[in-house]
Amino acid sequence: MKQPGGIANKLSELGYRLTPQRIMVLSAIEDSDNHISVEEIYAQIVAKYPQVNISTVYRTLELLKRLGLVTETDLGGGRVRYHSAEKGHHHHLVCQECGAIIDLDESVLSSLKDTLLREYKFIAGLRHLAIFGRCVNCSR
Amino acid sequence: MKQPGGIANKLSELGYRLTPQRIMVLSAIEDSDNHISVEEIYAQIVAKYPQVNISTVYRTLELLKRLGLVTETDLGGGRVRYHSAEKGHHHHLVCQECGAIIDLDESVLSSLKDTLLREYKFIAGLRHLAIFGRCVNCSR
DNA sequence: TTTGTATTTGCAACTAGTTTCAATAAAAAC
DNA sequence: GTTTTTATTGAAACTAGTTGCAAATACAAA
Known part of the structure; x- marks a missing residue:
């Protein structure tokens, strides 16, 4: 094949x-x-x-x-x-206005992961997350 | 009605x-x-x-x-x-093993929101997020 | 190489959600 | 209260994804 x-x-x-x-x-x-x-x-x-x-x-x-x-x-x-x-984990910021997709390194979410583990004893998956919102250009 | x-x-x-x-x-x-x-x-x-x-x-x-x-x-x-x-915003930790749902206050994600705004100039929506992973009981 | 068998596939039927469009009915105007 | 306007609804057709099952085939064993 x-x-x-x-x-x-x-x-x-x-x-x-x-x-x-x-x-x-x-x-x-x-x-x-x-x-x-x-x-x-x-x-x-x-x-x-x-x-x-x-x-x-x-x-x-x-x-x-x-x-x-x-x-x-x-x-x-x-x-x-x-x-x-x-090919490694990473995250995305997705602008709901213009559709732009900004790539985000995995490390940005590591402090959140730590907090969840410490305070909630929860092992968060968060391998490939899309966070929706508005980018610079569209927020004006 | x-x-x-x-x-x-x-x-x-x-x-x-x-x-x-x-x-x-x-x-x-x-x-x-x-x-x-x-x-x-x-x-x-x-x-x-x-x-x-x-x-x-x-x-x-x-x-x-x-x-x-x-x-x-x-x-x-x-x-x-x-x-x-x-009724206010909040988030959930969802255990993919046992299905348990742990409620999470909005404030837990505020530092992440701040980081995204500061470093990426991105206004994150994050009003009602579900984070998947494993709870204490299932991670042993 | 051939055979046996459990996994995987294609097909067709099914489910959840979306869309189009004519009929209906809220709400504004009279 | 009646008429008019236009948003909203119900119905039916459609799309994306899932599932059950018989047929096909990858792979192990002979």
Whole structure:
């Protein structure tokens, strides 16, 4: 099929089968520079193999998400997007006025995480969060 | 119909019509102690007026959300719930293991808001956030 | 290489939520 | 109280995502 990347290796290590459909979903995510949507993944696959069903794409993403190999982020307007967990965690500031997306380093949320752990004994996931609001340009 | 609460007054002040359907949605939200789901609101309405359509409930919630009169929170598993904005803002820690929901005061996120404003010139909404992770009992 | 089997897939039916549009009814004007 | 205007509603069609199940196939074992 195609050279399997890091996610594919982990999948088979965990005992899941490496089907062509799964490899195509993995490639689409790994080859994508930024975040990729279900439609984009599906379009990419159908272009080569039209018989592949969209439900397989949804199921594969659900699996990858559950195993923590991929992170899902809601960047607003129901636009859920996917990203390889291998490429590191980060967060986004999403402007609800102009739609601008500002990337945010993971460290910005670390003091919040500490507070929650100390005061509420709660281990916050916060791997890939979208914070909605207004950017500089739109707040004037 | 029914004694209109604070939200109803604001709606008509803003020039929106006070229909029986809207008043019923408002009452359901205002009368609910905690967060209420679409199905719960709809079930409550249909019990009295079976001819009311679910799309009207969705449209009313969309309107109230847009006007900031009601806050929407995703408490996990696609279970979106609604809450009167008049009753104050707060946040939730949701345990992905046992489903426990811990309420969190708004102030816990104020230092994060400050940081985002100072370092990124971004005005974060963060009115009603759900943070996913693991509670004390499940993290052992 | 062939066989066996449990996992995975495609398909079709289903659910939640959205949208379009003609009919209805709030609220303003008379 | 009646008429007029235009926002709002109900109905039905539509879209995105999910689920059940029989058929297909990845992979282990022979």
